[in-house]
Amino acid sequence: MENEILNLWNSGKPVLNCWMSSSSPFCAEVLAESGYDAITVDLQHGLNDYKDALSIFQAIGRYPVVPMVRVPWLDPQIIMKTMDAGAMGVICPMINNPKQAEEFVSYMRYPPLGQRSFGPTRALYSTGDTYWESANSKILSLAMIETKEAFQNINSIVNTKGLSGIYIGPSDLGIGLSDGDLGPGMDRTEDQVVDAFKRILDEANKANILSGIHCASPEYAAKAIKWGFDLVTVNSDVKLLSEMANQVVNQTRNLI
Numbered sequence: 001m002e003n004e005i006l007n008l009w010n011s012g013k014p015v016l017n018c019w020m021s022s023s024s025p026f027c028a029e030v031l032a033e034s035g036y037d038a039i040t041v042d043l044q045h046g047l048n049d050y051k052d053a054l055s056i057f058q059a060i061g062r063y064p065v066v067p068m069v070r071v072p073w074l075d076p077q078i079i080m081k082t083m084d085a086g087a088m089g090v091i092c093p094m095i096n097n098p099k100q101a102e103e104f105v106s107y108m109r110y111p112p113l114g115q116r117s118f119g120p121t122r123a124l125y126s127t128g129d130t131y132w133e134s135a136n137s138k139i140l141s142l143a144m145i146e147t148k149e150a151f152q153n154i155n156s157i158v159n160t161k162g163l164s165g166i167y168i169g170p171s172d173l174g175i176g177l178s179d180g181d182l183g184p185g186m187d188r189t190e191d192q193v194v195d196a197f198k199r200i201l202d203e204a205n206k207a208n209i210l211s212g213i214h215c216a217s218p219e220y221a222a223k224a225i226k227w228g229f230d231l232v233t234v235n236s237d238v239k240l241l242s243e244m245a246n247q248v249v250n251q252t253r254n255l256i
Contacts, residue, residue: 001127001134003088005038005066005231009210014225017068017212019236021045023052025059027237032063040068040233043078044093050081054122057086061126068140074100076107080116083108086126089140091167091212096149101160108141109162140164142212145200146172148179154200158207165210165230168200186216201228 008015017038018031023046031039039060041053048056057067068089069082079090092104106114113136120131127134143157144150146169150157158166171184174193188194197213204211205228212231215221216239221232235243 001130001138003066003138003140004064005089005140005210006138008037009230014229015212015231016221017231017233019046019214019233020056021047021236021238023048023056024237025055027241028056029059029063031237032060032065036065036234038066038068038089038231040070040089040091041087042070042236043082044070044072046070050078050085053082053087054085057122057126061086070144074104076115079104079107083116083135083139084120084123086123088127088138089142089164091142091144093144093169094146094150095143095157096147097153098156098160101143101157101163104143105141105160105162108139109136113162140210142167142210144169146176148176151177151196151200154203158203158209163209165212166200166204167212167231168197168214170197170214186214187220197224198227 005015015037017040018036020028020039020041028039041048041056043053053069060067066088067086069087070091071078071082074092082090090108095101095104107116108114110116110118124131141164143163143166145166170186170188174182174188175184177192177196182190201211210230213224213229214233215224216235218234221234224232
């Protein structure tokens with residue numbers, strides 16, 4: 001049982017992730033074919049439920065891409081169930097303090113390191129018969145840092161025993177840090193927010209855990225990697241479709 005994200009991280013190479021907001025297994029196949037290192041199925045704000053995630057994991061199973069999921073909340077039932085379906089990484093939103101980070105890690109790991117229940121129905125087939133021996137060390141737990149409270153508690157969160165990494169949600173973090181003065185947005189340029197990104201990154205590096213961030217453009221993703229982030233999400237299936245469709249329609253109208 002291998003996790004290519006860990007292999008890339010250990011070799012100092014960046015991880016390119018795509019966000020899956022729609023529930024189309026075929027779209028997921030197209031994205032997997034394009035060369036992303038990982039695909040994250042969004043169960044929080046995306047149009048997906050557990051069965052959609054399962055179908056997407058099955059669709060991309062033949063590609064060398066790591067299946068991940070953003071769960072809706074800090075809920076042991078859906079966290080454990082998505083891992084049983086084959087998720088090799090779980091991003092959990094709204095982790096605001098060390099207690100929540102500890103709970104999250106406990107749901108991700110089998111005893112004696114946590115309280116995960118054993119029953120990897122599909123994961124046994126998608127990852128191999130070493131699942132029990134490898135799951136605790138190979139499946140990634142990424143805590144989303146996206147609130148003022150989480151930012152204030154960043155040092156204690158990143159030092160949570162067993163936490164694999166953090167993942168920055170730029171929209172909510174920008175809103176929270178500015179007390180609502182700043183609206184939502186992905187590729188943030190405001191000094192207050194960028195400085196917070198770099199502080200979070202620095203704390204993650206000190207704790208020797210993975211750092212990820214949500215980006216909308218290749219240019220910003222490349223900038224984030226230069227800052228030192230290990231994993232960058234470069235757009236989503238819906239945004240990629242929308243942007244390309246707009247480009248093609250506008251270009252065609254201009255030509256005619």
